[in-house]
Amino acid sequence: MTGFKMIIVAAGLLAPLPLMAALPSVAQDQKPAMAGAEHGTGRHHGDRLLGFLTPEQRVAYRMQIRQEAREQRRAFRKEHFQKLASMTESDRQKLKSDMQARWDAIPADRKARIQERLAHRHNPR
Numbered sequence: 702m703t704g705f706k707m708i709i710v711a712a713g714l715l716a717p718l719p720l721m722a723a724l725p726s727v728a729q730d731q732k733p734a735m736a737g738a739e740h741g742t743g744r745h746h747g748d749r750l751l752g753f754l755t756p757e758q759r760v761a762y763r764m765q766i767r768q769e770a771r772e773q774r775r776a777f778r779k780e781h782f783q784k785l786a787s788m789t790e791s792d793r794q795k796l797k798s799d800m801q802a803r804w805d806a807i808p809a810d811r812k813a814r815i816q817e818r819l820a821h822r823h824n825p826r
Contacts, residue, residue: 751759788796807815 751762754762804812
């Protein structure tokens with residue numbers, strides 16, 4: 702019986718070997734380390750994508766992206782405001798009934814939380 706137990710233990714120890722051989726080794730997973738601030742070694746993962754830029758250039762790039770997003774939001778709001786302003790009375794009634802149907806479809810517990818926030822916003826004290 703001792704020989705049988707040894708075979709079982711050996712089979713148990715050898716079973717993971719084919720799986721480990723199929724996995725890439727740790728040495729293959731490691732990427733070469735790049736030193737210096739210009740290579741994006743900061744704690745933010747987005748810096749890796751902008752690693753070819755200096756920190757000052759990254760700031761300028763992010764400022765540009767923020768400005769573009771701000772302009773897009775303004776254009777979106779302006780477009781929707783114009784759309785609402787140009788609605789006929791029947792379109793407004795249809796929109797109102799659609800929004801009421803959406804409100805009615807919201808679960809009661811979620812409605813209660815929303816109403817709490819609205820009440821707090823209108824009466825902060």
